[in-house]
Amino acid sequence: MTKRGKAMIPFRVQVVAQESLGYFRDTVLGVRRYGFSTGRMVFADRWLDHEIEGDLKRLVKRDGIQGIVASIHSAAQERRFAALGIPVVNVSNAMRRPSLPLVTQDDEAVGRLAAGHLQACGCRVFGFWGQTAGNYSEERRAGFRAALGAGATLSMNACADGAESPGVLYARMRGWLAKQARPLGLFVVLDTYALLLMRAARELGWRVPEDVAVLGAGDEDYLVEFESVPSSSRCSAGRRSRAARWS
Known part of the structure; x- marks a missing residue:
């Protein structure tokens, strides 16, 4: 590959992502596919x-790394990567005020899309289950609430990742859900929580989606396929990540 008659030397990149989540797996694939298709990046073996x-x-x-793409979720993690003295791009929207360059999705738009979808399905009473630690959750909630409008009936709850045992969290979800009016349009910040709330609804004898329409975010393909949950909207993180460019 040439640029202005001179050979362009590929950028040597390391990708450090939370591969247990579908969003970051897709992001990693998007970064690698961009590098392979353009010849602008080569990738070191995974750390x-x-x-x-x-x-x-x-x-x-050791690996001659010139740049890093990383999912950075905390200020402590950010300080470690910022101290390396090479370009680092964060692909996690967990922190409210990141200092490193950030490439992520528009989470307020995710919330607005969720509201419009549930309204189009005929829902008139709404719920939101979020996550207390995570800017993406706050932005999704804000977009959802704004799109519903001031006159909408909206009940909200949240959990902190890992703060409760699975049994305690599930019982709290079930108890909260039992208090909601029906038919309910429920937007859930992550697919993993959405599946739990769907199970809780069925235990209560509710019909899904007639009594409660549950819309999760995250594109966790494995879980959604495993649970045989219909998907009404999709936007691959792998396709989004191709918008990122090294300069």
Whole structure:
């Protein structure tokens, strides 16, 4: 590949993402496909979890890394990557005020789309289940609430990731759901929580989607396919991530 008659040397990149989540798996695939298709990036072997917990500067030097794409969820993580002295792009919308460059989806738009979809399905009473630690949850809630309008009936609840045992969280979800009016249009910040709330609804004897229409976010393909849940909207994170460019 040439640029102005000179050979362009590919950028040597490492991708550090939370591969347990579908969003980040798709993002990693998008980054790699962009690099492979354009020839602008080459990728080092994936760093193992125990290596990432250690000296990042040593890993950068060992592998000749010139730039990193990472899912960074906290200020402490951000400081570690910022200290490396190379370009780092964050692909996680978890922090409210990140200092490193951020490439992510428009989570307020996700909330607006969810509201419009549930309204189009005929829902008139609404619920939102979010996550207390995560800017993406706050933005999805804000977009959802704004699109519904001031006159909408909206009940909200949330949980902190890992703060409750699975049994306690499920019981709280079931108890909250039982208090809601029907038919209910429920927007849930993550697919994993949406599936729990659907199970809780069925245990209450509710029909899904007649009594409660549940719309989750996250495109967790494996879980959605495993639970045989119909998907009414999709936008692959892999396609979105191709908008990211190294300069």
